[in-house]
Amino acid sequence: MNNDKQTKEDSKPDEQIKRWRLILGQYADEHLNPNNDLNPYDRQIDQALNYLYQNEYRSRGLLTKDENAPKSKYGGKDNSVYNTVNWLRQTRKLFPKSTFERMQNQAIERYQLEGILNDPNAVKELQPNFNSVRLLMNLRGKLNNSVQEEVKALIKKVVEEILQKIKTNFINALTGKKNRFRRSSIKSNQNFDWRATIKANLKHFDQDKQRIIIENAIFNSRATRQLPWDIILCVDQSGSMDTSIFYSAICASIITQLPAVNLHLLVFDTQVVDLTHLASDPVEILMTVQLGGGTNIGYALNYAEQKITNPSRTIMVVVSDFYEGVSLTNLYNTVARLNANRVKMLGLAALDYDATPVYDLQVSQQLANRGMQIAALTPEHFATWLAEVMK
Template sequence: MINDKQIKNSKTGEQVKRWRLILGQYADEHLNANDNLGLYDKQIDQALDYLYQHEYRSRGLLTEDKNDSESRRGGNQSSAYNTVNWLRQSRKLFPKSTFERMQNQAIERYQLEGILNDPNAVKELQPNFNSVRLLMSLRGKLSNSVQNEVKALIRKVVDEILKKIQMNFINAMTGKKNRFRRSLIKNNQNFDWRATIKANLKNFDQNKQQIIIEKAIFNSRANRQLPWDIILCVDQSGSMDSSIFYSAVCASIITQLPAVRLHLFVFDTQVVDLTHLASDPVEILMTVQLGGGTNIGYALNYAEQKIINPSRTVMVVVSDFYEGVNLTNLYNTVTRLNANRVKMLGLAALDYSATPVYDLQVSQELANRGMEIAALTPEHFATWLAEVMK
C-alpha cells in the first residue's frame, strides 16, 4: 500500500511526476505535480485517465457528473475525447506492448462502449491475435454496425497467418517431390540441387572456383489420387479460443487439397456442422460460440455417422480433453473407431506457440485405446497428418 510519507520521501522532480501519472488526478492536491507536467506527460495522463476512470467508476470513486469532471480538468482537454481518439493517441504515446495491454483491458475488462459500437474504433484496433480473441469473446455484445469491421480485422490476422504457413502446409500434405516433373513454384522444399548443379556445370568459374547458378531447377510434387476423408472436431469451450483460430485456418487450407474431403464440426455439449463454411476461416470464427461444457464422446458419436470408408478416414480431435461428462462413452467410442481402422489424432493444442494445456490422464487413456496425442503448431500438424495418410 502506497502512503503519502513514501511519496514525500522520494526524490522530487521526475519521481514525483511518475507517482502523479501512476496515481492519477486524485493525487493532485497531495503531490502538487500537475503544474509540472509537460504537454507529453499531460497527454499520457489523459490517455490513462480515459481508460482507468472506468475502474474508479466501478468502485464508486467517480461520479457521473460530467460538469464536475470537466471543472477538475480546468480546461486541459483541447477537444472532446472519445474512444477513437484514445486509440490513436495511445498508439503513439506508449510502446507497442504497453498499448496492446491497454487495448486488451479496454475491451476485455472495461468493455468500452466506443469499441463495441463504433466501426471507426474497431478500425483503430491493433490487428493481432489478442484483438481477434477478445472480439470473439464479446461478439454477442457487438452492434450490427461494427460486424463488417470486425470481419475485416479478423481477415487481416488470418491472411497474415496464411502467408506464414500455407505453402509449407500444402507441400507437406500433397506428397513427395516428383523428380520427373518440373515446377515454376520456387520453394526451397521443391529445390532439386542435383539437377541444378548438372544444368549449371557449364558455368563453372575457374577464378572463383564456383559454379554460377543461372537457372535453378525445382520439382513439382506428386499428388495423392486416392481420396481421404478428414473429420476435424474442434472443442469450442471457453479455453480453446486459440485452438479454434488455428483450426479454422488449417481447415481452409485443407479444403484446397486434392483428393481430400473435409468435415468440420465444433462442439461443446452439442455439435455444430460448419463444413459448409470450412473454406472461409473468418466466417467460422464469427459463427463459433465460445463457452459451455464439454462432451467429446457425443461429438465423436456424431462424427462416426459421417464415416464412409474407415480405413481412408482420419478423425482429428482438437481439445484440452477435460471431458465434462462420464468418460465411459468417450473411451468406448475411441476403442470402437480404432477397431474399425479409423486413424485418430488428438491435438492438445493447435496454437502457433504449441503450448500444451490438457488433461494428461484422459489423453493417456485415449492414447492407450488407439488415438495418437500431440501438441503441435499448424505446420507440424500438416506433417503429422501427411505421415498418417501415407
C-alpha cells in the same frame, strides 16, 4: 563539469517521480506533482492513460460514469476531449506497439469499452492481430450489430496474414515429396533444388570473389499423392478453446483444397454443429462459432461416427483440451470402438495464446490407451503429422 554531473544526478529522482505520477494518475497530483509541471508530451500520455484506467475506479464503485474529478488543471484539456476513436489513434502514436496492444486488449477484455463495442470506426482503429480477434470473438454477443462487418474485416486481415505464412508448407507436407524431374514456379524453401541450381549457375562463377552468382534458382514440383481419405475434424468450442478454433478454421480451409481428401468440419460443446459447408472460408467459421458452454466429446464422436463410410480410410481429428464435462464412459467406449473398426484417431491438444499445451493429461492418457494418438502441435507440425498418418 561537476555541476553538470550533479544536475544529471538531481534529475533522476525527478524523472522517477514523474513516472510514478503518470502511473498513479492525476489523483496523485497533490503529492507528486503539486506544481503541475508535466510537459505537453507527458500531459498527452497522462490523458491517454486516464481515459482508459479511470474505468478501474468506476468498476470498483469509486467513480461514477459522469465524474471526472479531480478535474484536469491543464488549461481545460480534460479527458472529455477524447472519444474511443481518437484515443486509439493517439495511444498508437504515444506508446510502443507492445504497450499499445496491451492497452487495447485491456480496453476490450477488462473494461469492455463501449466505444469499441458499438462504434465501427473504433474497430477500424484496432491493431489487427490474433489477440484482438480472440477478444472480439469472446465478446461477440455484446457487440453492436453495426460493428459486425468491421469485425469481420479485421478477422479477415489476420486470417490472410497467417494463411500466407503457413499455407505453402502445409500443402507441401500433405501433397507429397519433391519430384526431381519436374520444375515448379513456386519459390518455396522446401522445393529448392540446390544441386540443379549449382550445376545451372557454374558458368557464373566469380573468380575474384570465389563464389557462384545465382542467376537462375531451380525449384522442383511436388509429386501429388492421391489420398482417398475422409478427414472428420471435430473442434471443441468451449470457452477455453478460442486459440485452437482460430487455427482449426485456417487448417480446415487449407485441407479443403487438397486433392482426393473429403473434409467434414464439426464444432461442439454439449451439442454438435456441422460447419462443413463453411469449411473453405475461415472467416465465416470464426463469425459463426459460439464460444462457451460445456464439453461433451463422447457425444461429438458419436455424431461424427455417423459420417464414416470407409473406416480404414477415415481420420478422426479431435481438437480439444479433453476436459470432458460428462461421464467418461461413453467417450472411452466410443474411442475403443472406432479403433477396433480401424478408424485412425488423432487428438490435438488445445494450445493457449503462447502455444503452450492446455489439456487433461489423465483423460488424454486413457484415450491414448484406447487407440487415439495424442499430441500438442502448431498447424505446420500438424500437417506433417497428418501426412505421416496418411502414408
